[in-house]
Amino acid sequence: MSDQLLDQICEIVRQAGSIVLSASADKEIKAKEGAANYVTKYDSKVQKYLVAELTRLLPEATFVGEEDGFSSHKISSGYTFIIDPIDGTTNFICEFMCSGICVGLAIHGTMEIGVVYNPFRDELFCARRGQGSYLNGSPLHVHNRPLNEGVVNIDIAPYNPELRERAFAVSTAISYHSMDIRDIGSAALGICYVACNRCVAYISHLLSTWDYAAASLILTEAGGVFTDLQGHALPLKAKTSLLASTETGLQQTLDLIHPVLFPN
Numbered sequence: 239m240s241d242q243l244l245d246q247i248c249e250i251v252r253q254a255g256s257i258v259l260s261a262s263a264d265k266e267i268k269a270k271e272g273a274a275n276y277v278t279k280y281d282s283k284v285q286k287y288l289v290a291e292l293t294r295l296l297p298e299a300t301f302v303g304e305e306d307g308f309s310s311h312k313i314s315s316g317y318t319f320i321i322d323p324i325d326g327t328t329n330f331i332c333e334f335m336c337s338g339i340c341v342g343l344a345i346h347g348t349m350e351i352g353v354v355y356n357p358f359r360d361e362l363f364c365a366r367r368g369q370g371s372y373l374n375g376s377p378l379h380v381h382n383r384p385l386n387e388g389v390v391n392i393d394i395a396p397y398n399p400e401l402r403e404r405a406f407a408v409s410t411a412i413s414y415h416s417m418d419i420r421d422i423g424s425a426a427l428g429i430c431y432v433a434c435n436r437c438v439a440y441i442s443h444l445l446s447t448w449d450y451a452a453a454s455l456i457l458t459e460a461g462g463v464f465t466d467l468q469g470h471a472l473p474l475k476a477k478t479s480l481l482a483s484t485e486t487g488l489q490q491t492l493d494l495i496h497p498v499l500f501p502n
């Protein structure tokens with residue numbers, strides 16, 4: 239892997255950002271399965287653009303992506319791009335200006351490159367394995383703070399009533415031990431916000447590979463840690479819970495949520 243490849247991927251992701259920024263009022267919103275789950279014509283448009291440009295860059299690569307038949311979750315033994323064209327579609331629909339375009343590159347199942355870009359703030363997070371992570375060119379270093387020294391992002395994920403209730407129960411437990419809680423509405427940006435110290439931890443009950451692949455490398459290269467909600471190490475997985483945090487915050491969070499999620 240080279241810095242040049244990372245730069246080229248960053249440039250493609252920035253260009254994809256201009257598609258998001260130029261969205262017209264008619265986004266052609268369609269419902270997906272479950273409650274409050276939507277897709278727009280721009281989710282497809284951005285993914286199509288990324289697949290075309292990234293194929294030009296690395297013709298041998300295969301793709302895993304959220305939209306349009308790319309969602310097989312099959313990580314190949316060679317190069318695999320893992321794409322979420324718009325992470326935070328509800329935010330995009332509601333003009334919340336907090337959505338991330340995510341591109342991860344895995345080789346033999348290991349994340350090598352991660353790029354997450356919020357075009358509304360012109361903030362580009364990126365990382366290359368072993369080479370650190372950056373926000374708009376400035377290096378990121380996670381401060382090893384406890385929970386009570388920061389805010390915790392908890393994904394409410396309204397699609398599924400059972401998960402929603404679990405998220406509320408976890409929020410209650412965490413809110414007494416942190417400065418405050420948030421749900422910024424983009425899993426990838428939530429994880430990146432731990433990497434850049436805006437949040438001390440991020441919690442989700444159910445993510446897909448494309449929600450966290452790129453951001454997870456940005457987090458670990460900045461010195462942050464992540465596991466599933468039982469504290470197990472997390473390889474690239476089709477569906478998983480996820481806890482991202484500082485090292486101190488991780489154990490504290492696991493201790494707080496364990497009695498709530500696994501009472502017996």
Ligand code: IPD
Binds near residue numbers: 304322395
């Ligand atoms: C969703 C967002 C949201 C998280 C959901 C994800 P999408 O992704 O990241 O914050 O709670 O679990 O599915 O559908 O907007 O790409």
Ligand code: CA
Binds near residue numbers: 276277304327
């Ligand atoms: Ca979606």
Ligand code: CA
Binds near residue numbers: 322324326425449
């Ligand atoms: Ca997503």
Ligand code: CA
Binds near residue numbers: 281322323324325326
């Ligand atoms: Ca998406």
